Each structure stands twice: as structure tokens, then as C-alpha cells.
Amino acid sequence: MPRSGKKGYKGRRKQFSNPEEIDRQMRAEKEKEDDADSDPESTSESEESSDDEQRRKGVEGLIEIENPNRITQNSKKVTDLDVSVPKELSRREREEIEKQRAKDHYMKLHLEGKTEQAQADLARLAIIKKQREEAARKREELRKEKEEAAKYKR
Numbered sequence: 001m002p003r004s005g006k007k008g009y010k011g012r013r014k015q016f017s018n019p020e021e022i023d024r025q026m027r028a029e030k031e032k033e034d035d036a037d038s039d040p041e042s043t044s045e046s047e048e049s050s051d052d053e054q055r056r057k058g059v060e061g062l063i064e065i066e067n068p069n070r071i072t073q074n075s076k077k078v079t080d081l082d083v084s085v086p087k088e089l090s091r092r093e094r095e096e097i098e099k100q101r102a103k104d105h106y107m108k109l110h111l112e113g114k115t116e117q118a119q120a121d122l123a124r125l126a127i128i129k130k131q132r133e134e135a136a137r138k139r140e141e142l143r144k145e146k147e148e149a150a151k152y153k154r
Contacts (some may be wrong), residue, residue: 087096110118 106115109115113119113122
């Protein structure tokens with residue numbers, strides 16, 4: 001396996017297991033098999049104790065550690081949950097709801113024409129309508145003048 005998460009390199013030295021270590025592990029496995037064949041009850045107890053030792057490495061088994069930040073996950077049953085109690089909202093959720101209510105209130109006032117922006121928009125619209133009416137009236141007058149000029153030319 002490459003070291004430090006880098007990709008392998010062809011010239012890197014390979015690591016092999018020590019042959020003495022392999023022999024020692026094989027002898028230990030044979031002894032366990034021989035013990036299992038001779039006395040099945042005693043091996044189950046020794047396996048349980050060895051499992052506990054393997055789970056707790058180092059001094060974990062010797063020292064009880066109370067970490068206030070460590071929270072154990074306790075699963076709750078559906079029957080234990082109290083649905084009738086209203087759920088407390090977080091600060092962000094409350095602020096989001098207040099913001100939405102304020103926005104809805106503003107839009108209601110805006111549609112009624114009670115806000116400054118709505119009044120400014122209505123004033124702008126009135127000016128634009130007036131300009132368009134004047135432009136339409138001027139076009140109509142120009143059209144009539146052209147028609148009259150066309151009549152006299154004939």
C-alpha cells in the first residue's frame with residue numbers, strides 16, 4: 001500500500017512480513033483450533049473476553065472516561081413520542097417566518113396603494129398615460145391635416 005496517500009512509485013522499496021512473525025501467527029491459529037476441538041465451552045468464554053479486549057484498545061478498558069461532549073444515541077419509540085406538545089422553533093425559523101409575514105403585509109399594502117413606492121408608481125403611470133394621450137391626439141391631428149392636404153391636391 002502506498003505511503004501517505006500518494007500513488008505508488010516503481011522504485012519504492014516494498015515491505016514484506018517477517019517470516020518469523022508469519023510462523024508465530026500460524027502456530028497461534030493452530031493452538032486455537034486444537035483448543036476449540038478439545039473443549040468447546042471454555043473457548044467460547046475465552047473468545048468473549050478476547051473480543052472485549054479487542055474492542056477496547058489501550059487504556060480504554062482500564063479508565064472510565066466521562067466526556068460531556070460525547071452523546072450516546074438513544075433510539076426513541078414512536079409510542080414514547082409526545083405529539084401534542086408544540087415544537088419549539090429555532091431562531092432562524094422564527095426570523096424566516098417573521099420575514100415572510102412582513103413581506104406579505106407589505107405586498108397587501110402595496111396592492112392597496114398605501115405604500116410610498118405604490119404611490120410613486122401610480123404617479124408615474126398617470127404621467128405616462130397623459131403623455132400617451134397627448135401623443136395620440138397629435139398623431140390624430142397630423143393624420144387629419146394630411147387627409148385635408150390630400151383633398152386639396154386632387
